[in-house]
Amino acid sequence: MLVVEGLTCRFGTKAAVDNASFSIAPGTFVGVIGRSGAGKSTLLRMINRLAEPTSGRILFEGTDVTALRGKALRQWRARSAMIFQQFNLVGRLDVLTNVLMGRLAQIPSWRSLAQVWPEQDRALAMSALEQFDIAQFAAQRADQLSGGQQQRVAIARALVQEPDIILADEPIASLDPRNTKIVMDALLRINKHFGITVLCNLHSLDLARTYCDRLVGMAAGRVVFDGAPAALTDHIARELYDLEANDVIGAAPLPAPDGATVPALGSVAAA
Numbered sequence: 001m002l003v004v005e006g007l008t009c010r011f012g013t014k015a016a017v018d019n020a021s022f023s024i025a026p027g028t029f030v031g032v033i034g035r036s037g038a039g040k041s042t043l044l045r046m047i048n049r050l051a052e053p054t055s056g057r058i059l060f061e062g063t064d065v066t067a068l069r070g071k072a073l074r075q076w077r078a079r080s081a082m083i084f085q086q087f088n089l090v091g092r093l094d095v096l097t098n099v100l101m102g103r104l105a106q107i108p109s110w111r112s113l114a115q116v117w118p119e120q121d122r123a124l125a126m127s128a129l130e131q132f133d134i135a136q137f138a139a140q141r142a143d144q145l146s147g148g149q150q151q152r153v154a155i156a157r158a159l160v161q162e163p164d165i166i167l168a169d170e171p172i173a174s175l176d177p178r179n180t181k182i183v184m185d186a187l188l189r190i191n192k193h194f195g196i197t198v199l200c201n202l203h204s205l206d207l208a209r210t211y212c213d214r215l216v217g218m219a220a221g222r223v224v225f226d227g228a229p230a231a232l233t234d235h236i237a238r239e240l241y242d243l244e245a246n247d248v249i250g251a252a253p254l255p256a257p258d259g260a261t262v263p264a265l266g267s268v269a270a271a
């Protein structure tokens with residue numbers, strides 16, 4: 001269980017996240033929605049401890065994540081894998097090595113410096129690439145891949161971290177509709193097949209409704225909605241998105257996720 005209690009992050013006098021509180025049961029696919037500047041990125045970055053909370057607490061399975069330092073903090077960062085809008089791969093390195101970076105927290109530093117990866121880690125990384133149909137690119141430089149392929153490499157890297165939670169910060173913002181679906185399906189597969197909790201910042205309400213078990217709606221740093229997608233009426237959505245509402249509501253519906261209907265809140269089904 002991930003518990004966020006009164007979490008606040010201030011930049012000067014401005015509260016990017018203002019007293020956010022919620023709990024997330026293991027295995028849930030949660031969409032964090034809201035317009036640009038609502039505080040979605042800051043919330044995810046605080047959970048991973050990339051941004052420091054000004055006040056409040058983050059608890060994971062009873063451990064106070066906000067208080068972690070040194071090795072314990074590095075371990076937490078491995079357990080809460082981030083996926084970014086811009087993929088954050090090392091472009092000049094090959095795809096397999098990028099995925100193996102996800103194992104860094106598990107191996108002694110001399111091995112990573114010498115690029116001597118344990119055979120079982122290489123097998124794990126190849127298997128992750130196979131899961132997302134990109135094993136054929138293993139030896140290619142990461143910057144030679146398309147955006148959608150690069151994001152799948154980033155998801156494979158997150159998967160080999162063997163995380164409890166994946167924090168995806170607008171993972172499809174740079175992608176076309178086809179790659180958007182491929183990447184969202186990949187996240188859904190991870191969530192349902194491995195039971196890994198996913199928190200995914202999404203600008204598009206249609207995507208959030210299609211893929212998520214639960215939505216957390218943010219406006220001006222505050223959590224203003226928390227519930228099942230079906231409970232998010234157009235009226236609430238319009239309040240949430242204000243002037244952007246017409247851009248995010250009622251766009252062309254996305255095809256259903258591959259091989260899965262949208263699951264019930266908190267359920268974990270085999271993919």
Ligand SMILES: Nc1ncnc2c1ncn2[C@@H]1O[C@H](COP(=O)(O)OP(=O)(O)OP(=O)(O)O)[C@@H](O)[C@H]1O
Binds near residue numbers: 041042
């Ligand atoms: N490092 C920072 N320094 C100062 N202000 C910041 C910083 N990071 C975020 N902010 C401000 O905090 C607010 C919330 O930003 P955040 O990026 O979390 O929102 P968001 O909902 O993720 O928006 P977007 O969808 O545009 O990324 C914004 O007003 C932003 O300008």
